[in-house]
Amino acid sequence: MKTFGYAAQSATSPLAPFAFERRALRPNDIAMEVLYCGICHSDLHQARNDWGWSLYPIVPGHEIVGRVTEVGSEVTRYQVGDAVAVGCMVDSCQHCDQCRKGEEQLCREGNTQTYNSRDRLTGDLTFGGYSKHLVVREEFALRVPEGLDLARAAPLLCAGITTYSPLRTWNVGPGSRVGVIGLGGLGHMAVKLAAGMGADVTVLSRTPSKEADALALGADRLLVSTDAEAMAKAQSGFDLIIDTVPVKHDLNPYVPLLDVDGTLVIVGQLGPMEEQNTVPMLIGRRRIAGSPIGGIRETQEMLDFCAKKNILPDCEMIRMEQINHAFERLESADVRYRFVIDMASLQAA
Numbered sequence: 001m002k003t004f005g006y007a008a009q010s011a012t013s014p015l016a017p018f019a020f021e022r023r024a025l026r027p028n029d030i031a032m033e034v035l036y037c038g039i040c041h042s043d044l045h046q047a048r049n050d051w052g053w054s055l056y057p058i059v060p061g062h063e064i065v066g067r068v069t070e071v072g073s074e075v076t077r078y079q080v081g082d083a084v085a086v087g088c089m090v091d092s093c094q095h096c097d098q099c100r101k102g103e104e105q106l107c108r109e110g111n112t113q114t115y116n117s118r119d120r121l122t123g124d125l126t127f128g129g130y131s132k133h134l135v136v137r138e139e140f141a142l143r144v145p146e147g148l149d150l151a152r153a154a155p156l157l158c159a160g161i162t163t164y165s166p167l168r169t170w171n172v173g174p175g176s177r178v179g180v181i182g183l184g185g186l187g188h189m190a191v192k193l194a195a196g197m198g199a200d201v202t203v204l205s206r207t208p209s210k211e212a213d214a215l216a217l218g219a220d221r222l223l224v225s226t227d228a229e230a231m232a233k234a235q236s237g238f239d240l241i242i243d244t245v246p247v248k249h250d251l252n253p254y255v256p257l258l259d260v261d262g263t264l265v266i267v268g269q270l271g272p273m274e275e276q277n278t279v280p281m282l283i284g285r286r287r288i289a290g291s292p293i294g295g296i297r298e299t300q301e302m303l304d305f306c307a308k309k310n311i312l313p314d315c316e317m318i319r320m321e322q323i324n325h326a327f328e329r330l331e332s333a334d335v336r337y338r339f340v341i342d343m344a345s346l347q348a349a
């Protein structure tokens with residue numbers, strides 16, 4: 001199938017129009033027309049090869065919502081016209097212990113990512129949602145629940161599940177004290193989801209400038225992480241802290257904020273940390289952990305939870321050709337709180 005999208009040809013080139021082929025449908029594949037695609041900070045990291053494993057050309061996009069246009073001969077879950085969504089994964093081995101538990105993100109053989117990855121059968125590069133059409137095996141498509149606004153649902157597929165999963169792993173519920181470091185795409189979803197679960201939520205931001213937003217999103221307060229006095233007062237006050245900061249940063253000021261047995265879970269930066277003082281970890285039996293996206297079953301659970309609770313991201317809709325400007329704004333934390341590309345703006349050259 002001939003299609004088109006936007007790709008970066010190297011770590012230093014801007015995204016530009018790109019024509020390519022999607023594979024012919026396998027028996028368990030669905031084809032979809034992409035209607036909306038969110039812009040995650042991971043798209044920017046990978047377009048620029050920040051993590052060192054980018055394969056070019058790269059068509060980013062893993063917060064994808066659209067409609068089924070065609071189904072393979074053995075597809076049972078979806079029909080033409082269904083509203084579907086795709087997140088960060090498009091395949092996994094399907095037989096290891098993690099896949100069988102529904103934790104495909106932890107597949108022992110490595111999951112296949114929606115872009116910047118290799119198809120398990122052909123070895124071809126995978127291309128993401130900054131494109132008009134997508135082909136995916138049905139097991140990796142999600143059902144968009146009735147009533148969830150399609151235009152705003154896309155960011156749930158990465159920012160939503162990446163913050164929902166640790167909230168569930170660490171059993172957040174009424175009375176839990178949750179901190180969220182960095183109020184960006186992931187951070188604002190963490191606030192909405194934790195508040196939706198009944199937690200007491202604190203945003204930890206570098207300046208007080210997002211305080212009104214934090215409260216409007218459902219947080220109980222904003223703590224300025226650069227205010228040493230306020231940080232000292234907040235010691236031992238959190239059960240779980242979700243860290244969404246995209247760049248190397250110092251965790252030493254944050255770990256003492258955890259109560260005994262509390263966990264700081266990193267969902268943001270990938271790579272070496274600053275030197276970490278273990279004293280507050282040992283003294284308070286505090287943990288530093290990490291968490292990648294979430295499994296397919298949990299992603300569906302998150303979508304259903306959001307539909308039931310009417311939880312949706314705050315989106316700024318852009319046109320496809322504004323993508324490079326949007327990347328610049330994302331880099332300077334100038335987005336409240338997720339860019340979403342309206343794919344109707346993407347026309348064949």
Ligand code: NAP
Pocket residue numbers: 039040041042043045158159162181182183184185186187204205206207210244245246247249266267268269270291292293330331333335337
């Ligand atoms: P984002 O929208 O750019 O938000 C990041 C937030 O971090 C900013 O709004 C800002 O909040 C804070 N921040 C930015 N630069 C900072 C700096 N130099 N020092 C301290 N704080 C800073 O990014 P995002 O889309 O939420 O993604 C966040 C990170 O998560 C990225 O690294 C992304 O690759 C990663 N990610 C991981 C997974 C996973 O599976 N674990 C999934 C998706 C994304 P304040 O202004 O409030 O301080």
Ligand code: ZN
Pocket residue numbers: 040041042043062158159
């Ligand atoms: Zn993402």
